[in-house]
Amino acid sequence: MWRCDVCGKSGMNSYRVSHSNKHTKVWLRANIQKVRVRVNGGVRRLRVCTACLKKGKVVKAV
Numbered sequence: 001m002w003r004c005d006v007c008g009k010s011g012m013n014s015y016r017v018s019h020s021n022k023h024t025k026v027w028l029r030a031n032i033q034k035v036r037v038r039v040n041g042g043v044r045r046l047r048v049c050t051a052c053l054k055k056g057k058v059v060k061a062v
Helices: 050-055
Strands: 012-017 023-028 032-039 042-049
Touching: 032 050, 042 050
Parallel strands: none
Antiparallel strands: 012 023, 032 042
């Protein structure tokens, strides 16, 4: 679910570390947005990470 349709970026595992140095597993997800995008002359709704939106890898359909 949390995967960019453009670059393939997804989440990663990590640990939250408390003051007492107790480690708790967490899942850090990529910032994915559903965006209407122009693809091959048509409009599709894709899941795109915000890094791809900033870089201009996709053209938003208005």
